[in-house]
Amino acid sequence: MNAVPQLFFDAASLGGIYAMAALGIALIFGVMNLVNFAHGEYIAFCVFALIVPSSDAVAVMFLGKAPAILLIPVLLAFGALIAVASEYVVFRQLRNANPVAMMISSFALGFVIQNALLAVYGSRPKAISLWPDLNTPVSVVGASVPLLQLIVIITTLLVVSVLALLLKKTRVGLEMRAAAENFTMARLLGVRANVVITGAFALSGAMAAAVAMIMVTQTGVADVRMGGQIMLVAFIATVIGGLGSLPGAVAAGFLIGAVSVVLQAALPLEARPFRDAFLYTLVIVSLLLRPQGLFASASAKPRV
């Protein structure tokens, strides 16, 4: 087995998941200065949408039964829908509230979604077999890589490119970038706030759905708490990438995934259980050296 390419693929696939989750958070932060802590729960919500609502121990496929060509767009739409709905019900009411109040309400929203899932599906984790064939390893430049890892890496790159095009070439993209730079000024110049914000939430929710599909295919389980860990890492990625910077969030997501995999591979056994402590120490060091983030946008705002 070839160690370096193997390490590269392991790192890139974990980083890809983090990058996609971070992008979902950065998009919303960009337009409305909100760190949406409910994002992890959007992921869990999309995962549970795959199975029939029931508290029985054995999960029965619901949306998950659909063929991929139908399932992927429907689940992406589902993610977009819950995000847009939460914007309409919660965040729109708080449009003029200060960022801290909005952040707290995003926590509250997360709790509501999580407890709703607990009430409907019960607290026992469930097994879901979505596309098990994607875990078959294939050989690439001397490394043995599950097909899914390649798909994750390619999808992340694809999503980031499409998003970049959308932001650069379309009207709503231009408006989003303008809003991210200076929201008040953008509105004065005729940018439609509701369209931009709804668009950002829809994209962010679809991102959560994409992460959900990848996680389910990789792990085969659904758990109400499964979004929490990934949300935390994604949030850190957006901070060290530079809040408000979309390419920064993606790059930092990949970076955290890569560092985590390298630490797992390189640390001695006694230190390995403390992998995350090492990882977050590096995050602190990075913030001490570049408090504005590694890839801060020109309009970097002060952090909460």
Next chain:
Amino acid sequence: MKCLATAMTISLATAGAGLADDITVGFAIAKSGWLEAYDTPATTAARIRIDEINAAGGLLGRHISWIEADTKSDQAQSASAGLQLIDEGADMLVVNCDYDFGAPAALAAEGAGLNSFFLCAEDIKAGIQGVGPNSFSASVLAAVQGATMAEWSLGERGAKTGYVLLDTTIEYNKGICTGFDWMFPNAGGDIVGRDTFKNGDASIASQITRIKALETEPDVIMLCSYIPGAASAVRQIRAAGINSLILNGSAVDGSYWLDATPNLSGFVVPVQGSIYGDDPRSDVEAFNMAYEKATGSRPASQYAYPGYILIDLWAKAVERAGSLDGAAVTAELEKMRDEPTAFGPRSFSDAIHHQNSAEMQIIEIKDGTPGVAGNWRISTPVPLEVLLN
């Protein structure tokens, strides 16, 4: 609102407590939150045993009734739930399935001189070491499960090399691996490598890369984890083409997670009794049917059984002591050596209020179907210094 809540508490307490002459068992358990999935089946089983005892004439000639308080899967709520039940007249407390969550309520019972039983905690701390002299657990120590897997795989499957993959998220997992680490080399096996991961890890690709880098695939992989992390690890290990026999603790018993790895084979867990209808002991299947009658479905995992065992053992000790006094009942429980129960013999001593050796059924999953592959009792009980490690 507050008045209403108080009124409801009082009326519920009186309804539950029944006649003044009743013996009252207090359940400080999670009725909501993530722990509920573990507490509810064991609690249901405990009540099945209470109903059986009542039907047979009660305990000390008195009817047993029960009251309960919700700990909401929250450690802070556990202490107040315990105190509330003691105020309402509980004669003993049954607390959460997990040491960390059940300990505050158990400590409240200890303070009042009452017996407490953890529903299914498998850490040595759930007893004398972590609560006090009147606290017990009804389950089998995690280290015994790991040691059982080690000795069984060497003895029955001719395993020679083992790999240890530890999920460092909770103490239970460390307990299983501690037992395996102690028994496997002692019984002649060779541990060729080890690694750690976290239950919530989105991918264990680098851990798998390390296993695949070994010159020869290990005969067994001791996976010390729980669902969902264990299901996810098994899916990724098998997908990577690693065919070693995978061993785990009782925590992953149940067929509900098997969809995560379709057609899984070569996966083994030790359990106190089989939920699959093939347990060689007829009492176990009789219980499974009683459980189905009470709830509408068979137990989803072996974790219902300790609830039944704890009431069974406690009631026997109360009968022998002729009293409900915590210290007197403890003394009787500590005299138990291989006391027969429906799920095998149980022992307590004045040093360990837990099972440091137990006959376990070995469940093997073949082509996605679990079934009993034999049973095993470790040749040497796990010593206390290993348990306290």
